[in-house]
Amino acid sequence: MTTITTTNPVLTATGVTMRFGGLTAVRSVDLAVHPGEIVGLIGPNGAGKTTFFNCLTGLYVPTEGTVSYKGSVLPPKPHLVTQAGVARTFQNIRLFANMTVLENVLVGRHTRTREGLWSALLRGPGFKRAEAASKERAMELLEFTGLADKADHLSRNLPYGEQRKLEIARALASDPGLLLLDEPTAGMNPQETRATEELVFAIRDKGTAVLVIEHDMRFIFNLCDRVAVLVQGQKLVEGTSDVVQSDERVVAAYLGTPFEGDPGEAEAAEVEAAEAGAAGATGGAGLTNTTGATGDAGGTTARTEDEQ
Amino acid sequence: MSTDTTKNTARNTGAASRTTLLRALTAAGGLAGVFSTFLAWTWTAEFPGDLTVYGYPGGLQLLTLVLALITTAFAGAALGIRGLRWLTPAGSTMALRGAALGTFATTWFTVIAIAVDLDGLVNLEPGGFVAALATAIPVATTFLLPDDTRPICRPKALPSWAEILIIAGAFAVGLYVLNYGIQTDADHPEPFIGYLIAVIFGALALVKSGLIARISALTTTHRSTTLVAALVTAVVFPFLQEKASFTELGVSIAIFATVALGLNIVVGLAGLLDLGYVAFLGVGAYTAALVSGATSSTIGVHFPFWAAMITGAVVSLIFGVVIGAPTLRLRGDYLAIVTLGFGEIFRITVLNLDGTSGPSVTNGPNGIPNIPPLEIFGFNFDDEHTFGGLTLDSNGNYYLLMLLVTILVVLVFSRAGNSRIGRAWVAIREDETAATAMGINGFRVKLIAFALGATLAGVAGTVWAHFQTTVVPEQYVFAGPVPPNSTFLLAAVILGGMGTIGGPLLGATLLFLIPKKLEFLQDYQLLAFGIALILLMRFRPEGIIPNRRQQLEYHETGQLDVPDDTGLPNSAVGVTKAEA
Numbered sequence: 087m088t089t090i091t092t093t094n095p096v097l098t099a100t101g102v103t104m105r106f107g108g109l110t111a112v113r114s115v116d117l118a119v120h121p122g123e124i125v126g127l128i129g130p131n132g133a134g135k136t137t138f139f140n141c142l143t144g145l146y147v148p149t150e151g152t153v154s155y156k157g158s159v160l161p162p163k164p165h166l167v168t169q170a171g172v173a174r175t176f177q178n179i180r181l182f183a184n185m186t187v188l189e190n191v192l193v194g195r196h197t198r199t200r201e202g203l204w205s206a207l208l209r210g211p212g213f214k215r216a217e218a219a220s221k222e223r224a225m226e227l228l229e230f231t232g233l234a235d236k237a238d239h240l241s242r243n244l245p246y247g248e249q250r251k252l253e254i255a256r257a258l259a260s261d262p263g264l265l266l267l268d269e270p271t272a273g274m275n276p277q278e279t280r281a282t283e284e285l286v287f288a289i290r291d292k293g294t295a296v297l298v299i300e301h302d303m304r305f306i307f308n309l310c311d312r313v314a315v316l317v318q319g320q321k322l323v324e325g326t327s328d329v330v331q332s333d334e335r336v337v338a339a340y341l342g343t344p345f346e347g348d349p350g351e352a353e354a355a356e357v358e359a360a361e362a363g364a365a366g367a368t369g370g371a372g373l374t375n376t377t378g379a380t381g382d383a384g385g386t387t388a389r390t391e392d393e394q
Numbered sequence: 395m396s397t398d399t400t401k402n403t404a405r406n407t408g409a410a411s412r413t414t415l416l417r418a419l420t421a422a423g424g425l426a427g428v429f430s431t432f433l434a435w436t437w438t439a440e441f442p443g444d445l446t447v448y449g450y451p452g453g454l455q456l457l458t459l460v461l462a463l464i465t466t467a468f469a470g471a472a473l474g475i476r477g478l479r480w481l482t483p484a485g486s487t488m489a490l491r492g493a494a495l496g497t498f499a500t501t502w503f504t505v506i507a508i509a510v511d512l513d514g515l516v517n518l519e520p521g522g523f524v525a526a527l528a529t530a531i532p533v534a535t536t537f538l539l540p541d542d543t544r545p546i547c548r549p550k551a552l553p554s555w556a557e558i559l560i561i562a563g564a565f566a567v568g569l570y571v572l573n574y575g576i577q578t579d580a581d582h583p584e585p586f587i588g589y590l591i592a593v594i595f596g597a598l599a600l601v602k603s604g605l606i607a608r609i610s611a612l613t614t615t616h617r618s619t620t621l622v623a624a625l626v627t628a629v630v631f632p633f634l635q636e637k638a639s640f641t642e643l644g645v646s647i648a649i650f651a652t653v654a655l656g657l658n659i660v661v662g663l664a665g666l667l668d669l670g671y672v673a674f675l676g677v678g679a680y681t682a683a684l685v686s687g688a689t690s691s692t693i694g695v696h697f698p699f700w701a702a703m704i705t706g707a708v709v710s711l712i713f714g715v716v717i718g719a720p721t722l723r724l725r726g727d728y729l730a731i732v733t734l735g736f737g738e739i740f741r742i743t744v745l746n747l748d749g750t751s752g753p754s755v756t757n758g759p760n761g762i763p764n765i766p767p768l769e770i771f772g773f774n775f776d777d778e779h780t781f782g783g784l785t786l787d788s789n790g791n792y793y794l795l796m797l798l799v800t801i802l803v804v805l806v807f808s809r810a811g812n813s814r815i816g817r818a819w820v821a822i823r824e825d826e827t828a829a830t831a832m833g834i835n836g837f838r839v840k841l842i843a844f845a846l847g848a849t850l851a852g853v854a855g856t857v858w859a860h861f862q863t864t865v866v867p868e869q870y871v872f873a874g875p876v877p878p879n880s881t882f883l884l885a886a887v888i889l890g891g892m893g894t895i896g897g898p899l900l901g902a903t904l905l906f907l908i909p910k911k912l913e914f915l916q917d918y919q920l921l922a923f924g925i926a927l928i929l930l931m932r933f934r935p936e937g938i939i940p941n942r943r944q945q946l947e948y949h950e951t952g953q954l955d956v957p958d959d960t961g962l963p964n965s966a967v968g969v970t971k972a973e974a
Contacts, residue, residue, distance in 0.1 A: 143831060145827070164831045164833075165830050165832075168832060169833050173832075174831055176828065176831075182820065182821050182825060182828065185820055185824065189817055192817055193817050193818065193821045193834070194832050194833075196818055197833030199814055201813065201814045201815075202814075202815065203846065206813035206814065207805075207810060209809060216814075217814075260833050
């Protein structure tokens with residue numbers, strides 16, 4: 087796992103802050119994604135990950151801070167962000183349910199084609215060429231994501247896992263330099279998660295940087311070159327999987343810190359002593375487990391905790 | 395186990411012979427119905443249509459005859475008679491029920507109408523009773539028959555000339571049916587009600603039998619033939635009309651169908667609920683009237699028609715953009731309210747531009763009367779013209795002109811709908827947030843749809859003004875008993891089917907023709923509209939002609955991922971799967 091710091095970043099977010107009235111959902115977050123990198127963004131529910139995504143893609147206008155793509159500041163309009171080269175998927179699948187699979191991907195081509203109303207009405211040779219090219223590119227992407235044989239199906243009729251894939255194919259249709267994936271494996275079984283992992287690697291190998299939000303820790307730590315942890319709107323830590331996994335604050339954020347604060351250290355010691363007395367049968371509850379979370383089994387433990 | 399099987403087999407044989415018997419009875423009932431139409435049903439010609447003659451059918455008897463023939467033919471197909479089996483590719487029972495119910499309803503309606511209109515059953519000849527009894531038999535038998543609905547099997551390949559002939563025949567039959575409806579006697583509602591009943595049940599029977607699906611499959615394989623057939627059918631229409639008033643109906647239908655199709659771009663494709671669409675028709679009509687050289691026009695210019703048409707289109711376009719630009723940033727309900735407001739503002743403004751309440755432009759409530767007839771390159775639309783022995787009266791002229799406009803709008807709709815911009819419209823309709831995240835400039839794309847719809851309505855309005863020879867503000871209301879009004883247009887789109895070409899054309903035809911023919915409904919027209927729409931939303935929310943997407947949505951049998959009927963090893967697994 088090598089971090090590339092020498093090249094210019096694809097995406098730079100500096101001091102991004104998002105306030106909704108009195109609530110600060112995201113508080114001055116800095117993040118950079120470099121070409122050819124897969125960056126993970128994790129954090130407990132409600133940490134502001136999706137809000138941060140929405141700030142990056144122009145769905146929200148950040149209260150403070152700027153987001154720039156390849157050096158130029160992104161305009162706060164979703165369609166302009168996509169045009170610039172940042173594509174995204176959604177946490178809750180947002181396909182065009184009553185359009186076919188192929189049409190969904192063709193809609194994704196929108197920014198990379200120019201044919202307007204007149205050319206559609208007049209149907210000149212340019213229009214036909216552009217339509218054919220769009221279709222060819224869309225079929226390529228469906229081939230790439232393994233949906234080619236379902237091109238004529240309504241997207242609503244696809245099984246769940248394939249709908250997720252179609253969302254990725256649709257996002258890739260705009261030829262993005264950076265792909266933002268919002269929980270791409272939510273609700274998937276282990277096999278499907280593995281397949282998604284392969285897909286994301288393949289996308290990276292094609293030269294698209296990826297920023298991914300996910301709760302599945304095994305997925306994240308397998309996949310990502312770098313992981314950033316967002317807790318209560320703030321970036322807690324950022325680094326390689328090992329750095330993040332061994333950071334106590336991350337564990338605390340996910341599992342809580344039961345023995346700090348009010349109960350007092352003396353009391354904690356008391357409880358510990360009492361537990362030690364009863365330890366024989368149950369093998370020690372929280373504490374041992376917490377230590378475990380920082381180790382290899384961290385992924386699963388953290389995930390279980392998070393889902394509750 | 396073995397005894398069970400034997401019993402089952404015995405029961406099956408019993409059931410099979412019972413089914414055959416019922417089908418034979420249905421066929422016999424159908425034939426009896428056919429026979430009864432050759433008898434006299436009443437003694438006096440006071441009842442509309444000629445039902446007094448022994449020997450040949452007349453008036454409403456014709457409808458019974460046709461439906462009884464269909465019933466007999468379907469029953470023959472159900473009995474497996476060679477040469478008839480192609481009639482019911484999707485199973486015969488449901489089709490038979492439709493046909494039998496249609497025959498029954500039409501006949502009993504006629505018989506009851508005779509008894510009620512002429513005061514008493516005594517006015518019925520024996521033939522009427524024979525008919526009533528004969529048509530009741532198939533209803534009883536078909537409802538005892540088991541349902542044998544099956545997916546349509548791949549039909550035998552026919553030579554392509556035969557397929558083209560079938561398409562031509564289908565259009566000819568369609569034209570004949572439409573013509574029959576238009577030519578029914580407007581002074582008596584009975585023939586038209588009978589016609590409506592017959593058409594509804596007849597169409598139902600044909601749909602259930604799978605014939606309609608077969609024909610629509612043929613039309614998709616022979617697209618150009620279908621287009622030519624549709625065009626020929628439309629062009630031939632005015633030459634078949636005996637009375638000028640029938641052609642006039644045709645012109646009105648063409649105009650409203652065209653405007654409804656324009657609205658379908660806005661509502662059906664882009665999903666923008668526009669409740670003030672009729673105002674754009676008004677803008678086009680008023681523009682054409684003002685530049686027509688009418689004596690009461692406040693602008694003393696006389697544009698040739700092509701220029702008037704372009705002016706009308708451009709002015710409507712400008713209005714569309716001016717209204718759309720601030721309002722299309724709103725979503726959903728807000729847009730509907732703003733467009734509703736705009737429609738009313740247009741009417742009231744036109745009402746007040748009379749020289750006293752405001753500047754003198756539109757003559758206020760008096761409107762602009764005496765718009766001169768159209769003249770294109772010396773071809774006066776008010777005169778009769780004869781081409782090769784065929785005479786076209788004034789209405790015929792306007793009909794053919796309007797047909798050109800309709801073709802233009804159909805072309806615009808199909809080309810724009812099936813392109814990058816059309817996909818963007820549908821994407822916006824499906825999920826605006828996702829669409830913008832895919833790089834679609836939602837505002838811009840919606841404005842294009844709105845302005846395009848406005849322009850097409852404006853073009854139709856220019857012809858409308860000349861055809862009506864007068865424009866008054868009271869025509870352009872939100873809801874009213876006389877079309878055009880925004881509710882009428884929207885109802886036509888929804889009734890026919892959103893997002894299709896055929897839908898609004900059919901919807902506008904029905905909504906215009908039915909109140910015209912049933913004058914006694916006039917006072918209750920809006921009530922009838924409301925009830926019809928409620929029933930439609932309950933039983934067929936996708937409209938009479940669903941679009942391709944909704945067809946896929948409701949008829950998913952062609953999809954590979956539908957879990958049923960492909961390779962579940964045994965029923966036990968099926969049960970678990972269904973329960974899971």
